[in-house]
Amino acid sequence: xxxxxxxxxxxxxxxxxxxxxxxxxxxxxxxxxxxxxxxxxxxxxxxxxxxxxxxxxxxxxxxxxxxxxxxxxxxxxxxxxxxxxxxxxxxxxxxxxxxxxxxxxxxxxxxxxxxxxxxxxxxxxxxxxxxxxxxxxxxxxxxxxxxxxxxxxxxxxxxxxxxxxxxxxxxxxxxxxxxxxxxxxxxxxxxxxxxxxxxxxxxxxxxxxxxxxxxxxxxxx
Amino acid sequence: xxxxxxxxxxxxxxxxxxxxxxxxxxxxxxxxxxxxxxxxxxxxxxxxxxxxxxxxxxxxxxxxxxxxxxxxxxxxxxxxxxxxxxxxxxxxxxxxxxxxxxxxxxxxxxxxxxxxxxxxxxxxxxxxxxxxxxxxxxxxxxxxxxxxxxxxxxxxxxxxxxxxxxxxxxxxxxxxxxxxxxxxxxxxxxxxxxxxxxxxxxxxxxxxxxxxxxxxxxxxxxxxxxxxxxxxxxxxxxxxxxxxxxxxxxxxxxxxxxxxxxxxxxxxxxxxxxxxxxxxxxxxxxxxxxxxxxxxxxxxxxxxxxxxxxxxxxxxxxxxxxxxxxxxxxxxxxx
Numbered sequence: 001x002x003x004x005x006x007x008x009x010x011x012x013x014x015x016x017x018x019x020x021x022x023x024x025x026x027x028x029x030x031x032x033x034x035x036x037x038x039x040x041x042x043x044x045x046x047x048x049x050x051x052x053x054x055x056x057x058x059x060x061x062x063x064x065x066x067x068x069x070x071x072x073x074x075x076x077x078x079x080x081x082x083x084x085x086x087x088x089x090x091x092x093x094x095x096x097x098x099x100x101x102x103x104x105x106x107x108x109x110x111x112x113x114x115x116x117x118x119x120x121x122x123x124x125x126x127x128x129x130x131x132x133x134x135x136x137x138x139x140x141x142x143x144x145x146x147x148x149x150x151x152x153x154x155x156x157x158x159x160x161x162x163x164x165x166x167x168x169x170x171x172x173x174x175x176x177x178x179x180x181x182x183x184x185x186x187x188x189x190x191x192x193x194x195x196x197x198x199x200x201x202x203x204x205x206x207x208x209x210x211x212x213x214x215x216x217x218x219x220x221x
Numbered sequence: 222x223x224x225x226x227x228x229x230x231x232x233x234x235x236x237x238x239x240x241x242x243x244x245x246x247x248x249x250x251x252x253x254x255x256x257x258x259x260x261x262x263x264x265x266x267x268x269x270x271x272x273x274x275x276x277x278x279x280x281x282x283x284x285x286x287x288x289x290x291x292x293x294x295x296x297x298x299x300x301x302x303x304x305x306x307x308x309x310x311x312x313x314x315x316x317x318x319x320x321x322x323x324x325x326x327x328x329x330x331x332x333x334x335x336x337x338x339x340x341x342x343x344x345x346x347x348x349x350x351x352x353x354x355x356x357x358x359x360x361x362x363x364x365x366x367x368x369x370x371x372x373x374x375x376x377x378x379x380x381x382x383x384x385x386x387x388x389x390x391x392x393x394x395x396x397x398x399x400x401x402x403x404x405x406x407x408x409x410x411x412x413x414x415x416x417x418x419x420x421x422x423x424x425x426x427x428x429x430x431x432x433x434x435x436x437x438x439x440x441x442x443x444x445x446x447x448x449x450x451x452x453x454x455x456x457x458x459x460x461x462x463x464x465x466x467x468x469x470x471x472x473x474x475x476x477x478x479x480x481x482x483x484x485x486x487x488x489x490x491x492x493x494x495x496x497x498x499x500x501x502x503x504x505x506x507x508x509x510x511x512x513x514x515x516x517x518x519x520x521x522x523x524x525x526x527x528x529x530x531x532x533x534x535x536x537x538x539x540x541x542x543x544x545x546x547x548x549x550x551x552x553x554x555x556x
Contacts, residue, residue, distance in 0.1 A: 123534035158397070159448055184552020185545045193356065193544045194537045210536055218533060 046168050046175040047141045047150050053086040054136055061128045079125050088176035089117050091169060095178065096191040100199050108204070115211045122218045133157050136164075146170045149181075223495075230491055357473050357483070357547040365475040369539045372477060376528060380521055388522035398442040399519050404454065405434050405441025409496040414457035418465045423455040430454065456553070460489025464554035473543055481546040 057079060060066060066075035093113045094101045104112070139151040150166040165181035179188040198207045288298050359365065388396065408431040415424035430446040437445050446452045463485050464470075470483035482490070494500060503509045535541035 119534075123530070127530070161453070183549055184555075185548040189548065190535075190541055190544050194535060194540045197537060197540055207536075214536055 044141050044143070046143070046148055046166075047138050049086060049175055050150055050152075050166055050168075050177065051136075051138060053082055056082045057128070058131070061131045075128075076121075076126065079128055080121060083125065086177050088169065088171065088178045089113050091171075091176065091178035092188060093117075095188045097195055097199075098192050100196070100204065104204065112208065112211075115208065115215060118215045119211060119218070122215065148175070226491070226495075230488060357470055357543065359473040359543065361472065361474060365473060365543075366539055368475045368477045369542070372475070372480060373538075375478065380518070381525060384518050384521040384525060387518055388525070391522075393523070396519055396522055400523060401434070401438070401444045402441045403516050403519075404444075405431065405438070406498050409498065410459070410493045411455055411457050413496055414459055414462045414493075415455055417459075417462045418457065420455070420457070423457070426452050427455050458486075458489055459492035460486035460550070461554050463489055464550070470547065470550065473547065475539075475543070481542055483547075483550070486550065 060075060060078045060082065063075075065071065066078070090113055093109075093116050096116065097104075097112070101109070134157070135155045137153045137155060139153060141150045142148055146169060148168045148170070150168060152164050152166065154162045154164050156162070163181075163183055166177045167179035167181065167186075168175045169178050170176075179186055181187075195207055198210060408427060412424055412427045412431070415421070415427055429450070430452045433446040433450060433452070434441050434444055437443075447454065460483075468485045470485045472484050474482050474484065474487060476482055476487070479490075499509060499512055503512060531541060531545075532538045
């Protein structure tokens with residue numbers, strides 16, 4: 001974060017004298033306009049994007065065509081493709097490694113994103129066959145600059161309510177999900193604690209080995 | 222007997238106060254007035270010059286936590302001032318394999334207690350809480366891991382087979398009704414803790430729920446309060462009440478059989494046990510254990526697969542459970 005000495009935002013520093021007043025006025029007006037849009041907490045673009053993806057996912061999962069076991073591979077591919085549209089794997093992996101991410105080479109990073117993605121694919125996306133009519137209600141959306149959160153509620157068949165928050169980040173104009181908070185438990189943080197412990201006690205290579213072993217073990221089931 | 226128990230609970234709660242400042246997290250730490258600032262004033266003469274930006278905070282155990290940056294700008298924290306001089310000296314010497322080990326070992330000790338400082342600009346997230354990086358203290362980790370392993374085996378070798386067998390025999394609606402019955406009996410605990418947290422509307426809801434479910438729900442076996450009246454169960458317990466009063470969890474304890482808990486939540490369980498109707502209906506402890514055992518088997522039969530999924534998803538299930546438990550409880554205290 002940069003802290004400027006001037007009370008004016010960066011661009012206005014360059015303008016001098018009476019012009020500053022004029023531009024300040026315009027700046028304030030535009031800020032007010034943006035704030036009005038931001039505080040409009042009802043369904044906005046991010047919520048719509050997430051809603052579209054989850055609707056698509058539900059449709060894939062309940063589609064009778066994909067129900068047969070032979071079609072499982074196709075269904076998994078379709079699920080993964082739908083998730084790729086909204087989920088930012090790189091941001092998720094980066095945050096899951098925390099400060100260890102910086103120390104990695106580029107190919108290490110790519111390899112890690114790939115293998116971590118496979119672990120998540122198996123443990124979460126392969127469970128889509130267990131879907132049994134849960135509904136998602138979107139409550140509200142909070143945005144602050146590049147970051148935001150979409151608060152939702154998953155309602156199970158037994159009328160049980162589970163609060164799920166999607167943490168979103170704006171990357172070049174599009175909103176992507178980088179973390180899930182289920183009843184206050186952040187997925188990123190949960191993995192970060194585990195990965196940090198493994199890296200600290202041994203090394204990043206050991207973490208990679210364990211990830212590969214885990215994915216292999218899961219695939220055997 | 223009861224008086225002794227109450228006395229013990231208050232004693233433990235009093236001891237917990239000592240943990241409050243520490244466990245409350247970074248927000249509570251304040252710098253001492255005579256710290257080393259970045260313009261180079263010194264607190265103690267034996268701090269080497271190669272340390273940049275040393276910050277000294279006190280922890281409530283009477284010691285100090287030193288935050289410092291190394292040459293690369295990585296931020297570290299330690300309790301041991303001497304180790305900082307050692308580390309910087311080693312780094313200056315050129316960092317051979319041996320030195321790396323010493324550095325890593327020290328880092329493990331430092332990290333296990335204190336939060337990770339993430340300096341990367343990309344991480345700045347205005348919507349994230351300040352205490353999002355807080356980790357729970359776990360000095361009993363070796364013992365906790367043993368208990369975790371014990372619970373794991375207990376689940377797979379005993380609880381799961383019994384619950385599966387029970388679930389195969391008893392149809393699901395009946396098991397859900399039994400669960401509702403026991404949940405309904407938890408009314409005094411939830412009601413009193415709502416009051417203690419000054420959540421009067423929730424307390425009122427709980428009271429209405431109890432009336433509706435006991436009368437219309439035929440002794441609590443059904444839950445018309447949720448389905449027909451839209452009154453949700455207000456899950457409050459004494460552990461959360463203590464959390465609202467400012468007690469941090471202090472330490473993580475993974476009890477055998479009972480599962481994940483903390484000092485605060487264990488005190489909470491003890492406190493809640495006075496409000497449990499079963500304690501008064503059941504005259505002997507065998508009766509109490511039998512009822513609790515049945516309740517556990519019934520609840521587990523409805524949730525088989527959850528623990529397996531968690532193990533599937535995690536590289537280190539012990540840490541996954543510990544962290545999830547801590548985050549979950551923190552969230553519940555906040556709500």
